[in-house]
Every structure is written in structure tokens, then in C-alpha cells.
Amino acid sequence: MYLPGPVFDVVQVDIDGQVLEPSSYRVDAPGRLVRTDGECWPECQRMAAAPGEPGTFTVTYRWGLPVDATAVAAVSELTCHLLKGCGGSGSCGCRANRGITRLTRQGVEMEMPDPTLIYSAGRTGLPLVDLWLSTVNPYRLTSPSRVYSPDLRYPRVQQWP
Template sequence: MADAVLCEDWPVQWTCDVSARSPEVTGYAVAAASRILWALSGRRFGQCTVTLRPCADDCAGLAEVPLWGWTVGYSMPPWDFYRLPYCAGGCGAGCSCTRLSTVRLPERTQRVVEVRLDGTPMATGAWRLAGRDLVRTDGAAWPRCNNLAAADDEPGTWSVTALIGEAVPESGRLAMGELACEITKAASGVDCRLPPGVTQLVRQGVTIQYPDVGQLLKDGRTGLYLVDLFLASENPTGLRSRARLGDVDAILRGRL
């Protein structure tokens, strides 16, 4: 679901002087470059801060949880107690077999910003993030049910606000700078290196070939060195979206 929307513009490392350009033009260029590079890199990079409203499967069936501004079905995994860490052969010195309440968050969860319980933010020492698992460490268990009809600042609710997604790498920031520079020039009526929409021009007996912009984007290339270097390294096969792994048996079981 993180691949379905670009939450905010990518960070940019300008490769040209834009001090004389208006904020409106540079802002437009950054927004346009962000959208283009996000799409061409397989909708992989970019982070969103979202508020999740977990609910156990056996409490409300398929929970309706707002993600990325939409309300979508979000089924939590089986709510069980996990032993962290796993202790083979029983508990020994330095090994804890305390049963801890754990709930799994979406893929690519980078950090948890806040956990609210009955409308009140929990102390950070009462929970920790272990990979994708939100582990409760204060000895209590996460609530099985959640009043999704109420806002998360009311009793009977709980929520997890988390940063989800993969950060834009440095090469992506430089690619942003190069592409945004050229878009800024084009928007200002200045010659730029963006390919025009013609493929051939004959003037005074001289034939000039231009790459077709539609074909460039179809091939996942722009003709700009830093941009194409970034795309070649991060999306060499031209994927349209991030690859996913799925449990076909679990999907089929859910339809029966």
C-alpha cells in the first residue's frame, strides 16, 4: 500500500544555481521531478507517516484501517504471545523466556513515532520496535479490540503512528537536483537538456536528431546522466512497482 501514493516530495541536492528562480517555479520543478523519479524507480522510495488502528481478526473480522489517506481492509496477523528471544531447550543464564505481547506492523516500518492507548500517548519505555514487530514491554498485553468508530484520542481505542517506507538514497537526491534543474529552466523559458517532443529537425541542410521523450520515459531513461545512473542502479529492469512476496495458500484460505 505504501507503493500506491507519493506522500511528499523527494529531498533534492541542486546541481545548478536556482537562487534567481521564483519559489513557485522551483517548487513546481521539485514536485514534478519527485513524481517522475518515484514512478521510474518503481515506486520504491519515499516515506509516509501514517496512523494505524490495529484490531484482532477475531474481534472485528477484517478491520477497516486508514492507510495513506484511504480506508482499506487491514487484517492483523494472529494475535498470540511470542517468546523473544527463542530459547532452545528451556531457559538458561542470560536467556529470557518472558511472554511478550506482540503485533506485526506493515512492511518497511522504519520507526514508531507514537503509540496511543485510550487516547493517551504511552511512554516509550513501555514498548519497542523489533523489526516489524511492536513489542509491549511493560508486562501488559496489547488490546485485542479497537473502537474504530471513535477517534484515537478517545477511550476504548489504540493507535500506532509510524514512519513507513524506504528513504531516498543520496544518488536519488542528486538525480532530483539534475532533473529539477532542467524542469526549472524549461518552466522559465530557458534552454534545457530535457528532450523535446520531436525526433528530427532539418534546418539549412543539417539534420538534427532528438530523442523522443515518450520513448525515453517508456524505456525508463531521461537522457540526463545523474538521473539515468540512479535509475540504472536502483531499477535496472524497469519495474513499475516494488516486488512483493505473497502467501498464495493464505489468500486462498481467506476466500473459502
Template sequence: MVTIDGVELNPDAYRLDSWRGRPMLVRVDGDCWPTCQDMNVGPNEEGAFVITYQPGRALPVAGQIAAGEYACEIAKACVGADCALPQQVANMSRNGVDIQLVDPVETAENGLTGLSNVDLWIRSVNPARRAQRSRVASVDTYRGRFS
């Protein structure tokens, strides 16, 4: 959302392009962007120029459920309530007393949380454990429009 002088600009008046891998807001209605802004006024006053955006993509429902479960367990841990964080026991044998523990640092280094449902979702959407999306860097690739 873009507001100029406290008035929301019609979304058809601009578009978001990419230039050298960086997002760029381009005006397409023939007008220009403001050349300066009065930093002493509020966002809805004359002289203000405000761009509001939310980066990223919406999480699918399964991801929202996993994030909610993780947030609940962290909240429980913060107030000292019983929680499922961390789930360190991997294997246990009762009479033979064989216990195998999971190191929480190793779990975090692998991009996991220690909560089985949350970790199953993470593994399902990122089985190769990539830290970020793949990119192609080439001088021949299209970098978006530039006006």
C-alpha cells in the same frame, strides 16, 4: 511510533517482525494490544490506538539530489516555465539534418525519466531494470518470530 490513549508507547515495548512476508507488530513487554478503539475520539485522546510508520528506506544523498532535480523540473512544467522535460532529442546533425528523437513512452516503460542526471542515478542503482527487490520464496526459509 505507537500511541495508546494518547500516550506514546516506549519503543522497547514492541518490535516489528515478519510473518509470511508481512510485517507484524509484536508486543514484548508482557502487556497486550488494545482489543478495540473508539473511532469517535482524536488520536491523542482516551480510547485511541495509533500506529505511525514510514515504509521503505532512506534515499542516499545522490538519490535525494536526483529526486530533487526531477521534482523541480516537474514543478517548472506544471507552471508553464521552461523545463528540461522531456529531453527527446538523442542525436542531432546540423548541416546533414539528421535528428534522432527519443520516445517518452519508451523512456517511461524502461523506468527512466528523460533527465540525464536522474536517469544516470537510476541506472547506477538498478542496472538490471528490476521492478522490485529480489525475493526468495521457500517453505524452509525463516519467516520471523511469531508471538
């Protein structure tokens, strides 16, 4: 059985109101739910019935990819920046005039990078976010690269658990 999207993990598999043990199935890449207990998946079901009733089959799973601690830190910095800008105070400078590149006040000079150059380079101006982006995508690719060959047979890859 195929599960659309990247499968992070399977929460539960319910057949006819009976929840299967996690040891009786696994997920192979790309999203293939495979039974390991020797049984087969149901071939049909009652679509009008509520999940958990006899004749039904439901798979509950979380969609997505696992992330590491650096990705969590980068997303946290970006979220914090956006939340500060959305508040009434605008304390992070999100509401500041983006046309200013140099500021002189009471003998102190500040030179700020041109935001149009930062954004055109695919960056945000936030250190952790930009560092993470340059680490995971150093060449700023817009999509993952792929190679197709009709002669290459890919091995089965177990994705979960």
C-alpha cells in the same frame, strides 16, 4: 500488530491517551509492531471515540523506505526539470519540439538523441536520474524478484529502531 506498508519509523503509540515510550516497542520486518515491555496490545477499542480518549489505541508512523544521497540528488534533478517545464518560460526545453533530432544554426550543428529511444529504454534523458536508475535497477526489472520455499523459515529481522 501489523502495520501496512513499509514502516519508515514510528512517531508515537497512544493507548488510552497515554503515549508509550519508544523503548517499549519495536518494528520487526515486515511491519510487525512488537511490545518489548512485557505488556500486550489492546484487544478492542472504541472506534467512535477520538484518538487519545480512554478506550482508544492509535499508532502514528511514517510510511516509506529510507533513501540515500544519490536518490535525493536524482529526485532533485527530476523535480527541478519538471518545475522549469511547468513554468511559463519553459527554460529547460520541456516545451520544445520533441521531433527535432538535428539543428543547424549560424554554422553550429547540434545533434540531439531521439527522445523516443531514450524513453523506450526506460530512461529520462537526465544524467543523474538515468545513472541512479541504472544503478538500482541495471536489468530494468518491473518488479522485485522473489523466491518462495515452504521449507525456509525466515529469521526475525528488527526494522526499527
